[in-house]
Amino acid sequence: MTINNGELLFVKSVKDGIPNRDPLQDSDVRRIFPEEDGRISLTDVSIKRDVRDYVIDAEPKGGKDKKNHIFVQEVFNEKGSLLGRGSLAKLIAEKVEKEQQARDDMKSVLLEHSFDVRTFGIVYSVRPKFNLTGPVQFGWAHSMHPVDSQYVQGTVVLPSKDTKESGIVDNEKGKTQGTIWTSYIVPFAVFCMPGVINAKNAEHTNMTIEDQELLLKGLWQGTLHRQARGRGQQQPLFLIHIEYSDPFFRIGYIEDLISLEPGDKVWRGNGKKPTSLNDIELNINPLLDALEENKGKIERCRIWVNNQLNIIGDISKYKQELW
Template structure:
């Protein structure tokens, strides 16, 4: 009886760790801010397309930061099994100096009681105890050096419509320095300037490679945490300059055929009114009430390739208007 229980537990664990290759499409909106600024363009929005195209873009770094910060908040000290530490994060030492890769890794190894093992095999320690290492990979430039390709690779997120950024100014009432009896110091506040986006909707694709997951140690449990972190992490990590962000649509397709991929899921959805209509009207979208999404072509592709798909799941914000029957794939929000 005991042996049977052990076998069942092992089988359950193996099933939980099985990873299928897949694709993700994440659609989110932002109001009154810029989630990912371009330091080479006066901190304006990033533009990978020509100015006349009008679209703006977000890098994968922005999305990964949202995911990492959410996991840090959710799984404090790595979680109950200490397997969900975050390696890439900003930490300082007692003197307020930023820690480098080596110190960050050593700190994690110390917290899980594997300092000795880490001296011989830091790679295995980080794989076992760091969610972002298993999911996004790692470049470890401290001797002995190693790198690991992450099974999850995000593409650039592009706005689904042209966007005009606005240059705004404001004042800070609080002076930066105390005034003295002799009148020295700052006696008034300062003026700030910034670019902002009134409203924009972005679509970001990602692929999940099961073969790479075998090497990185990423499990199906990690995958579920990633999906949750995409949604709730977007809501969790808010800052004035980044605007008010809201996840709108999250699509996850798992493939039973490890060598098949629909590809370019972002090209299979459309937002209405489309770019031509917005330009012709001379009015850009300003809220969710101004737009709707058509998933008909994407759902048709899923239906056509059922023999290659293990499952399709879709999460949506209740305020989003969608064309296409998503009921068979609709999931409850976290």
């Protein structure tokens, strides 16, 4: 079986944290829309990191056939230095015992043994250089409603250094107390991220059906897996994968065919923004209408949904069991 052209739409929520901070804004939320718009955003890099980290742990040592190693990741050498592209590629070649082949043809080794190279593509700037456009391309994830971030602070009980037994000099007084921390958080937000799968690019990277299924599972379970205090409590809510029988067609901009209820008039009118899943419903009727209108060009459509999310629309013919 070969990969079909397809579209993805992934919706997730976060409570009490920021999944993807903006270093240019004191680690506050990322805002690519005007301030008055109110929406915040996550980069596609953040979403891919969730998938990659999931695969690293779900497929130890590259999986049983050693095909699911991850190329783009943080790895340090024995001196504590971060490995670059060339060293990361050589590390994979060593793990699959293909160092000799890699000297002449690193591209083939990575395509055979690296999940993220086959799926997301690669820019390999080490001689001999090569690059491949990934079959899977994500857009930015934007919140589906206006969001206010809050600036908070607290204290850590532990001092940063031990108190000297011989006494404390003036410039060390602060080290005898707990440190103060500050951070931005988002009380609650729901994000929607679109994506496409290009069948022709999949041929060039040797992406397989198994890679596609691992990607979908990684989006869902990777969101649950990659948790950290600053990133907040995250939950996958809704995932749709549309596969097309017509290689030159796609519905396009399917993120515009879903919406959160009760909508902007309520959130901007009284200033009360949603604070939990109990405050919202996901209306997907326009998307379901588009699926019906274009069913002659669609090979298959699958939908995964969190049972905590209230859906407006009948998804029974597309609904899948969660992993």
